[in-house]
Every structure is written in structure tokens, then in C-alpha cells.
Amino acid sequence: MxxxxxxxxxxxxxxxxxxxxxxxxxxxxxxxxxxxxxxxxxxxxxxxxxxxxxxxxxxxxxxxxxxxxxxxxxxxxxxxxxxxxxxxxxxxxxxxxxxxxxxxxxxxxxxxxxxxxxxxxxxxxxxxxxxxxxxxxxxxxxxxxxxxKLGGEDKRWKAVAQTVFMSALLCALIVPMLFGGMASLMTFITSAIIAVVLSVIAKKANAPWLNEFVLAVSLLGAMVASVFWDKLF
Amino acid sequence: MKKNKNVNANEYYERMHKIGNRLMICALLLFFAIPLIISGYYDIMPKISDLLVAAGGLSAIFIPIGIAETFAEIPVMGSSYYISLITGNVLNLKLPAALNALKVADLKQGTEKGDAVIGVAVAASSLVTLVMLAIGMLLLTPLQPFLSSPFVTTAAGYVLPALFGCLFLGSLSDDVGGGVLVHKRLLALIIPFVVCIALYMVVPDLYETFEGFVIIICIPVIYLITKKMYKKGIITVELPGDKEEAQIQEEA
Structure with missing residues (x-):
């Protein structure tokens, strides 16, 4: 066979x-x-x-x-x-x-x-x-x-200590996205801008339901834009 | 009506890890069952010597990376890491789903509530991928021109910056979820971030391959800097109820 x-x-x-x-x-x-x-x-x-x-x-x-x-x-x-x-x-x-x-x-x-x-x-x-x-x-x-267990009994320090992992993940992960070429950087920025605009609209229009779609819309918008950025750079 | 059975934290985690472990063992048996059945039925069981050659290089690269990523991702994904690994695509789907779920529910990572909500998000996200892949597989022939079009393949190459762009903003805020505010915590990231940039500029390919190790090194470095800054009072924390407490003290 x-x-x-x-x-x-x-x-x-x-x-x-x-x-x-x-x-x-x-x-x-x-x-x-x-x-x-x-x-x-x-x-x-x-x-x-x-x-x-x-x-x-x-x-x-x-x-x-x-x-x-x-x-x-x-x-x-x-x-x-x-x-x-x-x-x-x-x-x-x-x-x-x-x-x-x-x-x-x-x-x-x-x-x-x-x-x-x-x-x-x-x-x-x-x-x-x-x-x-x-x-x-x-x-x-x-x-x-x-x-x-990080942070021990100190409630305040414990709250800070637990954020370290997510910070380390984001700190290391976003570097290639920001410095891996202009198209990647612009896609990253586009996504962030769409998220900010949508969050502001949700707040101003008193439409908290919109927050549930911020990630989906930002992602879709940024991916469509990425094709344009890719051609431009 | 809200139900709250005051679930004990340790009891909750013990139970979830036990279930996660069982799921992982089931999945492992399943992963090995397919090559075993196929090789047995068609009499194509590989020789150990060939397998060592074929899997040697692969294992030398992926085993350390896999283990490094485990150390980096478990603290965020919690007990849902088992199901995340089973259904795959952790970095490009499950991790963003977890971060998004914490934000939508306004919960803090490292709590039972946060852990449960991450479980809901990861499982829901996994089901979407399973359904989409099934549809993609069934419609592969009619969809192939669309899926192979330059528009889709180009856009697919930018999933990560598109995903993390919107998630990154939330991480800049002082609000770490659950009503807890940590002021100036980002100051602790400046040095590691600059070092990561320098490292990426020098060896971009190696950086991307061994990203898991970079994260593992970042964790203790950021931890120590954060601790020092917290002790010096540069990084400060506001817990829920702090304002009310201060107001009561002022009135008294």
C-alpha cells in the first residue's frame, strides 16, 4: 500500500x-x-x-x-x-x-x-x-x-504577584508582533484602535452588551486590514 | 437567583485537577490508539530504530518547548490547561479566550471564580473550532478556492497580532479584575521588555522558536522587580472596599 x-x-x-x-x-x-x-x-x-x-x-x-x-x-x-x-x-x-x-x-x-x-x-x-x-x-x-501560593498571607502582595504570569506572557509574546515587520505592527495597532473605539462606544451609548463582541470585531477588522497593510509594506 | 455553596478553594482545585488528569489520560490513550490501530491493521508498525531517527529531531525541539510553555501557561490557564492541551491551539486561541473571559466577567486570574470562567470559555472556544474544522473538512472542495485565496492566507498569517492587539490594551489598565487595582505595575515590565526586544532583534528566529523559554525567564525576573517595587511603595494596590474603609475612617 x-x-x-x-x-x-x-x-x-x-x-x-x-x-x-x-x-x-x-x-x-x-x-x-x-x-x-x-x-x-x-x-x-x-x-x-x-x-x-x-x-x-x-x-x-x-x-x-x-x-x-x-x-x-x-x-x-x-x-x-x-x-x-x-x-x-x-x-x-x-x-x-x-x-x-x-x-x-x-x-x-x-x-x-x-x-x-x-x-x-x-x-x-x-x-x-x-x-x-x-x-x-x-x-x-x-x-x-x-x-x-505566591504572595502568601499578604492580600495586597498576593493580588500583585498573581499578575506576574500574565505580564510575563504578554511581555514576551508581543515582541515579535511589534517588531516582526510593519504589517504585523500595524495589524496589532489596528486591532487595539478598534477595541478602544468599540469600548468607548459601549460606554457612551450605555450598551454593555457591545463589550462581548469587542474581541471578535477587533480581530475581524484587524485581519481584514492586515491584507491592506501587507500589500502596503 | 445566585447560588453560592461557599466552595472550598483547595477542594475545588483538587477536584478539577483530578478530572483534568482523567481527561488527559483518556486523550493520551486516544492519540496513541489511532497510529496503533492503523499500524497494526496495515502491518506498517515502524521499527524502533526508524522511529528514533524520525522522532529524534522532532522530540529534541518540541519536548523542551512543550514543557517550557507548560510552565508559562499553567498559572494563567489554571485547571483548564488539560482541556486546552487536548483540544490544541493554546497560544492562538485558548489563551486569548481565557484572558477575554476574565475581562468580560471582571474576574481576577488565580481565583476559583476566574478558573471556572476560563473553563467555560476554553470549552466553548474548543467546540467552535471542532465545528468549524468539521465544516471545513466537509466543504473542503468547494471552499478550497476561498481558503487558498491570497486574501485569506495573508489574513491568516496575522491572526496573532490581530488577537493580541485588542487583548494587550486590557493588560495596560491598573484594573486587574475583581475590583482590584494595581497602580504602576507596568513599571516592572520595562527592563524585561527592553531585553526581550534586544534579544528578538539579534536572534528573531531563535526567539520565536524558544518563546516558551523566554517567558519562563521573564516570570522570575518580573516577579523580583515587582516585589522590590511593591516593597518600596512604588507599586501600590487598591483592594475592593478600600475606599469605603478610608471614608469610614475619615468620618470617624
Missing amino acids: SFKDVAGSHLLWVCVIVGIIIVAGLTVYYLRLSYKNALELGIDKKTLKAVIKSSVTFSIVPSIAIVTGLVTLAVVIGLPYAWFRLSVLGSVAYELMSANMALNALNLDVNNADGYAFGLMAWAMCLGISVSLIFNVFFNKKIHMGTL
């Missing part, structure tokens, strides 16, 4: 569909559990609905970007496994890089590789990412609980 025969086989389709249904089931379970927890902790339904609405609307556009990755990844590893890997676990960048690295390591090309190469690639991609998942099984709780 060739690489492409295995990559498009009925058995793989069945495995992938069952796998995605299981993951969707786990996610629905987690949504219900978190929703119930939030209610028990005293968060009202209105706030939770606003969170869900905002999360759903803003997730649509980045998801389209992930779907564009499906087109690229499907060419390399076939549609079913690409669908599985992007629905579960991975990001486009990792999946593409890992598939290519695994094939290149053995000088294989998907166009003339055999079924054995598919098995090899699937296992290599699995192993590469699973170690950090296994790491989480053993250490996630320890790391999380450890960070929650």
Missing part, C-alpha cells in the same frame, strides 16, 4: 471520526462541569452567557485560520489525519513542521512513499507532542497549586 492509500483509507476515517466524537464529548462534559462550578461559586447566568457568547463569536475567525491550515496539512498527511490532528492537540505550525521533519529524517517524500512511511510519521508526530501531555499528567497540579 502506498502512503496515500493508508492516509485516505476507510479505517483511518472511522478512527478519526470516532476520535473526534470522543474529544467533542469530553469538551461538552467540561463545558457543563465548568458552567456548573461557576454557578456554584456565585457567578450569575447572565455573566456566563456573556462569556460563552464572547468566546464563541471571537473563536470563529481564528478557527477559519486553522481551517486554512487544514488545506495545507491535508496535502502532506492526508485529509482524515490532518482533520484529527488539528481538531485535537495540535496547532498548524507544529503539525506541518513535525510531519515534514519526520519524513525528511528518513528522506521520504509523500508522493512516492509507501504505507510504512505513514505509520512512521503518525507515530513520530504522536511521540513528539505526547511527552508534554504526560508531563502535565504528573506536574500540572503541582505547578498550578504552587503558583497559587
